[in-house]
Amino acid sequence: METDKLIAMLAREAEPVAPGRVRQRYGAALALGVAGASVLMVAFLGVRRDLAEAARESMFWVKLALPLALLAVSIVSAVRLARPGVRLGYAVEAAMVPVGAIWTLAGAVLLAAGPGERLPLLLGVTWMSCPFSIALLSSPAFVAAFWAMRGMAPTRPVVAGAFSGLLAGSLGAAVYCLHCPEMAAPFLGTWYLLGIALPTLAGAAAGPRLLRW
Amino acid sequence: MAAGYALGQNSALARVMPPGCNRGGEAREYQGSRKRLSAREDHLKELLIRGLAGEGPAYAAFLKELSAFLRAFLRGRLARVPDEVEDLVQETLLAVHNQRHTYDPARPLTAWVHAIARYKMIDFLRLRSGREAMNEPLGDEDELLAATDEEAREARRDIAALLERLPDRHRLPIVHVKIEGLSVAEAAKLTGMSESAVKVGIHRGLKTLAAFIRETEWKPTS
Numbered sequence: 056m057e058t059d060k061l062i063a064m065l066a067r068e069a070e071p072v073a074p075g076r077v078r079q080r081y082g083a084a085l086a087l088g089v090a091g092a093s094v095l096m097v098a099f100l101g102v103r104r105d106l107a108e109a110a111r112e113s114m115f116w117v118k119l120a121l122p123l124a125l126l127a128v129s130i131v132s133a134v135r136l137a138r139p140g141v142r143l144g145y146a147v148e149a150a151m152v153p154v155g156a157i158w159t160l161a162g163a164v165l166l167a168a169g170p171g172e173r174l175p176l177l178l179g180v181t182w183m184s185c186p187f188s189i190a191l192l193s194s195p196a197f198v199a200a201f202w203a204m205r206g207m208a209p210t211r212p213v214v215a216g217a218f219s220g221l222l223a224g225s226l227g228a229a230v231y232c233l234h235c236p237e238m239a240a241p242f243l244g245t246w247y248l249l250g251i252a253l254p255t256l257a258g259a260a261a262g263p264r265l266l267r268w
Numbered sequence: 269m270a271a272g273y274a275l276g277q278n279s280a281l282a283r284v285m286p287p288g289c290n291r292g293g294e295a296r297e298y299q300g301s302r303k304r305l306s307a308r309e310d311h312l313k314e315l316l317i318r319g320l321a322g323e324g325p326a327y328a329a330f331l332k333e334l335s336a337f338l339r340a341f342l343r344g345r346l347a348r349v350p351d352e353v354e355d356l357v358q359e360t361l362l363a364v365h366n367q368r369h370t371y372d373p374a375r376p377l378t379a380w381v382h383a384i385a386r387y388k389m390i391d392f393l394r395l396r397s398g399r400e401a402m403n404e405p406l407g408d409e410d411e412l413l414a415a416t417d418e419e420a421r422e423a424r425r426d427i428a429a430l431l432e433r434l435p436d437r438h439r440l441p442i443v444h445v446k447i448e449g450l451s452v453a454e455a456a457k458l459t460g461m462s463e464s465a466v467k468v469g470i471h472r473g474l475k476t477l478a479a480f481i482r483e484t485e486w487k488p489t490s
Binding site for chain 2 (some may be wrong): 056057058059061062063064065066067068070072074076077089137139140141165207208210226267268
């Protein structure tokens with residue numbers, strides 16, 4: 056087919072494109088991710104019984120702020136990566152801010168604690184299951200974030216995959232906060248971040264295969 | 269001397285000057301070419317925005333003018349494989365069309381188109397000749413609208429043949445609406461599909477076409 060014919064074909068009856076399609080798709084992906092994670096959490100883990108009490112402690116909100124900050128960074132970054140020619144900016148640096156904050160807090164808590172208290176602060180009682188539970192809860196958002204990105208035009212598939220995974224992981228961790236009884240900063244700075252890192256790495260690995268266009 | 273002095277006074281001009289360019293004539297020429305590029309950017313962007321709003325002729329003009337820029341850009345970069353330039357022009361046009369919803373009118377058109385052309389070109393070079401080809405100069409955004417080339421060679425890959433491979437639910441809507449020029453309603457009546465199925469078929473079909481192109485890409489044709 057000649058190029059002129061191709062152009063005529065593409066232009067004929069071309070559907071108008073409503074502005075905001077990128078945002079709509081990411082909005083839908085987030086809604087699906089939250090709904091999926093909530094269903095999995097209620098079905099397999101259960102909401103923590105003392106949620107109302109815990110919500111009165113400031114540490115509960117610090118704990119929730121960690122994944123929510125990462126979620127915000129990853130949404131902004133994913134929408135940028137979805138559009139060709141838009142620079143990512145300081146996304147990685149921005150993601151390091153909440154991580155650095157929780158590590159600083161964790162360091163302060165560990166320093167203040169007595170030698171015998173440090174290991175329990177780090178391991179809590181759920182360290183073995185925490186990262187995997189977060190990864191499990193993030194799986195619907197992982198599928199949704201890749202679905203959204205596959206409808207876009209990412210020119211950096213590894214990075215776009217990683218931020219899609221970070222979006223899923225931080226969303227899963229935020230929902231997991233409603234189940235998880237752990238409140239110590241050293242625990243959050245280790246096992247929560249590990250749970251978020253799992254889908255992030257999986258996303259980086261899957262990007263080149265799943266995000267071609 | 270006088271020209272150099274005048275240039276020093278004009279800081280806006282000095283800023284856009286490339287290093288090593290210090291003669292008045294070249295500076296004026298350079299400034300002239302910046303103006304021309306920005307006029308082209310504005311013109312193409314206006315056509316695309318009207319096209320995205322549903323103005324068919326403006327969209328066709330956008331793709332037509334863009335194809336000439338793409339051809340010159342890719343021909344300059346792919347001097348070693350001139351026969352495949354037109355294929356890549358077509359593939360890039362299809363990508364621009366399929367991903368047109370990712371264009372943000374608040375941002376420069378050149379950066380968007382350049383990123384798409386670059387992505388398709390890197391893919392091509394990677395598949396074709398591995399790592400060695402990655403050293404080819406990819407050029408920067410400014411070069412994209414620098415020159416036009418209206419003279420299309422024949423494409424080696426026949427998109428019409430690839431269209432035949434699409435399943436009927438994609439192929440028939442594309443053939444009736446996009447090639448034969450029927451309206452969506454007429455195509456729906458003819459095929460027994462609903463109007464929305466016709467629209468979805470066109471949309472999905474063109475995406476599948478791009479995937480076919482990737483699959484069959486650059487296999488040496490004897």
